[in-house]
Amino acid sequence: MCTCNKKNEYIPYPAKIESVKKESFDTKTFRVRFTDKNLAESFQYKQGQFMEVSILGVGEAPISITSSPSRKGFLEFNIRATGKVTDAIHALKKGDALYLRGPYGNSFPLEELKGKNLYFIAGGIGLAPLRSLINMVMDNRDDFKHVKILYGAKTPADMCFADELEVWKKIPDTEVWLTVDKPCDAWGCSIGVVTELWKETDVHPENAVAIVCGPAIMIKFVTLALKKSGFAGKDIIMTLERYMKCGIGKCGHCNIAGKFVCTDGPVFSYEQVKAFPEKEHVI
Amino acid sequence: MSKMIEKKKIKGLLKEAVKQWHTYVPQKHIGGDVLIAPLPEEAKELEAALDNISLADDDLVISPKDIFFPQLETMFKFKKGEIAETVESSPKLLFGIKSCDLKGILFADEFFKRDFEDAYYLSRANERLIVVIGCINPPRPGACFCTSAKTGPFAEKGFDLQLVDNGESYFVETGSEKGEEFVAKYSGFFQDESGDAEKAVNSIKAKAEKAVELKIEFQKALDLMANDDFIPEEKYKRIGERCVYCGACVYTCPTCTCFNVFDNAKGDEGTRVRIWDACIFEGYTREASGHNPRNQKWLMACRRYEHKLKYDKAKTNMSGCVGCGRCLASCPVDIGMSKFVQEITEDKKIM
Known part of the structure; x- marks a missing residue:
């Protein structure tokens, strides 16, 4: 038995997959519910947090929670098949078990975003962590001003949450702008990297905060474009990805210059990220 | 009055201690490496292990961190979807570690306690008694730099007991209540020191400090x-x-x-x-x-x-x-x- 005061954070809780939805050619969204009814109902998390998701016998991986805390009882994870654990998760079906521990990490600063114009700028599967906050905003729409979602992917087949992009588009004061690097015949939106969308729509810093997630190289160019548009460092928020094996600041892998992405992040402002030494190649 | 223990009584003390503690002592292994390892409880095996203990200034190749943080550690077992936690907890006596390694343990304690607690480490380290034996000569000459890092060759605090090598015997320094209780419990093995122990201890420590040749800024x-x-x-x-x-x-x-x-x-x-x-x-x-x-x-x-x-x-x-x-x-x-x-x-x- 554990003799320390608190619970053993490394022990995951069983959950059941309620549905599996194919999002893009290599990502799926898994809706899961804790097996323990009390836990399923009492479980709380914040937009931007992540969990350690595992299959017993295969391993554990950090996955951001893509569902919104405003929608209770279940959790959703948008997962790309890209390694041993995520490949095995992709092979699971409705009714299969997943094991979860968390939630971990800080979160998007909801209170600070209230009354602001919001720019969500995502690349590829980077929309997954932002979706948690987007739906939180949509469910409390009056608390926020104008919302623009700028989303880029490699091809139309790489786009996640296609149905939901349509839903968000129809919500008042909400715009959705899409772009792909390589279009297909039926593509009716822009072509090029996500910063190309600056030509299509105004990105204005007044009373605005930009929330960014995507591959490191995409974050780099998006933040450059935002700075050029006049955004202050504190008004650019991003969520970073690192190899987060334990999620609780112990295993060491996600360390950047004395900080742990898993406990000090994963949400950082541009100001914080710029304070990291250049050689850490954060963005 | 301060205490001392004759070196020839150490084996007897450890034999008694094994009954209550998982007792970790530096032992010479086949091939010559000295590693800190638990003493076996079974009488014959214990006797053999005690013949191989080494409390001189040997190079403990691996630090004793693996007592509380093993190189490979089971976190839990599972069978058909059911999880069974495997947290280890037992009273541990670390006998004969060096002051630099004590500092390492104290550092790791803080780290594993910080923010989220690490149940495995804290449970293993929960009940322990640490007996430091200060180094008379650096175990890794030319590499040890404890006097520059201010971590040795003798510890100032953090130990339960600290032994100071005085030839045929050790002076015993007490660093905690637990240490005092240990000496009281096994009082038959310890004896009162009659001479001017403090002066002798200071002189031994000063000499040991000089023996650490590598000085860095x-x-x-x-x-x-x-x-x-x-x-x-x-x-x-x-x-x-x-x-x-x-x-x-x-x-x-x-x-x-x-x-x-x-x-x-x-x-x-x-x-x-x-x-x-x-x-x-x-x-x-x-x-x-x-x-x-x-x-x-x-x-x-x-x-x-x-x-x-x-x-x-x-x-x-x-x-x-x-x-x-x-x-x-x-x-x-x-x-x-x-x-x-x-x-x-x-x-x-x-x-």
Whole structure:
């Protein structure tokens, strides 16, 4: 038995997959519910947090929670098949078990975003962590001003949450702008990297905060474009990805210059990220 | 009145202690390496193990961190979806560790307690008694730099008991209530010291300090490292080119606590385990996508120095290096913390 005061954070809780939805050619969204009814109902998390998701016998991986805390009882994870654990998760079906521990990490600063114009700028599967906050905003729409979602992917087949992009588009004061690097015949939106969308729509810093997630190289160019548009460092928020094996600041892998992405992040402002030494190649 | 214990009584004391504690003592192993290992309880095996204990200034190749943080550790077992926690907890007596390693343990205690508690470490370390034996001569001559790091050769605090080698006997210093209780409980093995113990102890300690020949400007290094971007990249790059990335420095280090986690299963039955990992390994920061933010070798090499001397110090006010010198002693290409400190404080090429 554990003799320390608190619970053993490394022990995951069983959950059941309620549905599996194919999002893009290599990502799926898994809706899961804790097996323990009390836990399923009492479980709380914040937009931007992540969990350690595992299959017993295969391993554990950090996955951001893509569902919104405003929608209770279940959790959703948008997962790309890209390694041993995520490949095995992709092979699971409705009714299969997943094991979860968390939630971990800080979160998007909801209170600070209230009354602001919001720019969500995502690349590829980077929309997954932002979706948690987007739906939180949509469910409390009056608390926020104008919302623009700028989303880029490699091809139309790489786009996640296609149905939901349509839903968000129809919500008042909400715009959705899409772009792909390589279009297909039926593509009716822009072509090029996500910063190309600056030509299509105004990105204005007044009373605005930009929330960014995507591959490191995409974050780099998006933040450059935002700075050029006049955004202050504190008004650019991003969520970073690192190899987060334990999620609780112990295993060491996600360390950047004395900080742990898993406990000090994963949400950082541009100001914080710029304070990291250049050689850490954060963005 | 202070206490002492005759060296010839140590075996008898350990034989008694084994009845109550898992007793970890440095023992000479086949091949000659001295490693800290638990004494067996069975009488015959215990007798044989006691013949191999070694309390002199031997080089404990691996620091005693693995008593509380084993190299490979089961976190839980699972069978058909059911999880059974496997947290170890038992009273442990660490008998004969060095003062630098005590510092390492105290450092790891703080780390595993910080923010989220690490149930495995804290449970293993929960009930323990630490008996330090100060070094009369440095176990790793030319590599030990405890006097510069201010961690030895004798401990100032943090121990339960500290033994000071006086030839045929040890002077006994008590550092805690638990230590006092230990001496009282096994009082038959200890005796009162009649002479001027304090003077003798001070003289032994002063001599031991002099025996540590390697003196480096450790505090100056900490101050320099606190200054952002002070170290020219060329210095790190040179270390990076020379390092063979074997991980010996990390594995032998008393304060390196990074680990990886993996599952080991056959069918629907198995274990989740954690295993020591090393920041100087290429896969350490590689993400599933293949993206590796620390993708150049010199970045992996410099990471460790910055962590120990800069970020640990900033966060805890304790240096992450305890001056044991194992990194240099174990390095196949002669890189080590003391050399790094010399490089940055003496403004000349050491490595």
